[in-house]
Amino acid sequence: MHEVSIIQSMLDIAFDQAESQGANQIHQLNLRVGAISGVVPEALQFAFNSCTEGTIASDAKLEIEWVKAVCYCPQCHAEFTPHDWVYVCPRCERLTHEIRQGRELQLVSLEVS
Amino acid sequence: MCLDCGCSDIPEGIVKIHTHDHLHDHDHTHPHDHEHPHDHHHEHIALDSDRRTIAISQSILSQNDRLAERNHGYFMAKGISVLNVLSSPGAGKTALLERTMTELRDRLKSAIIVGDLATDNDAQRLRRSGAEVIQITTGSVCHLEAEMIAKALQQMHLDGVKLLAIENVGNLVCPAAYDLGENLRVVVFSVTEGEDKPLKYPVMFKTADIVLISKIDLAEVVEFNRELALHNIHQIAPQAKILEISAKTGVGMQDWCQCIEQSLQKSLAV
Ligand SMILES: Nc1nc2c(ncn2[C@@H]2O[C@H](COP(=O)(O)OP(=O)(O)OP(=O)(O)O)[C@@H](O)[C@H]2O)c(=O)[nH]1
Ligand SMILES: [Zn+2]
Ligand SMILES: [Zn+2]
Ligand SMILES: [Zn+2]
Ligand SMILES: [Zn+2]
Ligand SMILES: [Zn+2]
Numbered sequence: 001m002h003e004v005s006i007i008q009s010m011l012d013i014a015f016d017q018a019e020s021q022g023a024n025q026i027h028q029l030n031l032r033v034g035a036i037s038g039v040v041p042e043a044l045q046f047a048f049n050s051c052t053e054g055t056i057a058s059d060a061k062l063e064i065e066w067v068k069a070v071c072y073c074p075q076c077h078a079e080f081t082p083h084d085w086v087y088v089c090p091r092c093e094r095l096t097h098e099i100r101q102g103r104e105l106q107l108v109s110l111e112v113s
Numbered sequence: 114m115c116l117d118c119g120c121s122d123i124p125e126g127i128v129k130i131h132t133h134d135h136l137h138d139h140d141h142t143h144p145h146d147h148e149h150p151h152d153h154h155h156e157h158i159a160l161d162s163d164r165r166t167i168a169i170s171q172s173i174l175s176q177n178d179r180l181a182e183r184n185h186g187y188f189m190a191k192g193i194s195v196l197n198v199l200s201s202p203g204a205g206k207t208a209l210l211e212r213t214m215t216e217l218r219d220r221l222k223s224a225i226i227v228g229d230l231a232t233d234n235d236a237q238r239l240r241r242s243g244a245e246v247i248q249i250t251t252g253s254v255c256h257l258e259a260e261m262i263a264k265a266l267q268q269m270h271l272d273g274v275k276l277l278a279i280e281n282v283g284n285l286v287c288p289a290a291y292d293l294g295e296n297l298r299v300v301v302f303s304v305t306e307g308e309d310k311p312l313k314y315p316v317m318f319k320t321a322d323i324v325l326i327s328k329i330d331l332a333e334v335v336e337f338n339r340e341l342a343l344h345n346i347h348q349i350a351p352q353a354k355i356l357e358i359s360a361k362t363g364v365g366m367q368d369w370c371q372c373i374e375q376s377l378q379k380s381l382a383v
Contacts, residue, residue: 002287085315095351
């Protein structure tokens, strides 16, 4: 279960920050997750619920912002949004592997008190 | 009532200075005229005057990425080319590396790091090839991380070693997210797994520099549709070089070894 590792890394960052800013409780964690980050939001939520038990984030909400993939066609010098896993340029139909967005796995902010 | 700015608490005529810099969206209207650059929903429960936002904007894998970068620098300095070998369980990673290291033995000093959930069976098999082998037993962790590699490196004698192969845990999902500091990502899939493997695990295949179709000696028996498999790989991973091999009969091993030696020259040339 890779999502558990992800959540644990996320909580490491969150607890460090909360502590250094003198917070006693975390109410919400705002996360950005890319479509090709390889994680499943439902699995993240599940891991989150079990990893936060008994911590200062035990009542916290996990807010996930989903980031869609954006590719780049080196022939057209243009970005495009792929429809599925085949990244084919809508203008010239060339396949590309250049990814401009969608790998994100980022802790954006915390809401604490 | 707004938890973050306490808007509705503000009596008419008193100017409240906003100290919060978070982005959120309000379902309620604001009977006062300050601006809100807000774009997400939050719940307005009890007002807690201490509640505030801490901006972080940090990649969750940044620690792994940093350590991977450090591993990479170490390999470059030593002139070692590093393969990260990935596949689902049983696709033939160990058999491939056993044969590869045996074939390269006279030309290239090699070492192997092998990750498994439990047992050191793979390490014992790989030692027969003459390469130095370090086993990482991950317990419940289903992938290798850069830190595990850094620790393993401390126990290794890499003087004179030119090639390091890392056999990742058999898993086509999460090792995709963890850079180990390698030069080449090699994704192996066997003819017995079906032609649609790349479609089922696109995230992993998109990270591949090389895709190896393994156990090609079994292709006929399992009625492997070669054209379809090549097509699927190319669609998902147009960047990847594709090779067909059998660790059993040796088919394709020469091309594969050549590939490795080329990557070695590249890593030395930098
Ligand atoms: N016929 C045939 N069998 C192979 C070939 N390569 C591996 N095998 C067999 O496939 C099985 C699994 O091979 P391994 O090399 O252990 O696979 P692996 O990917 O290292 O497995 P894990 O480490 O458990 O993920 C063994 O029984 C091998 O003998 C091949 O090229 N041809
Ligand atoms: Zn194009
Ligand atoms: Zn508000
Ligand atoms: Zn307000
Ligand atoms: Zn193995
Ligand atoms: Zn994992």
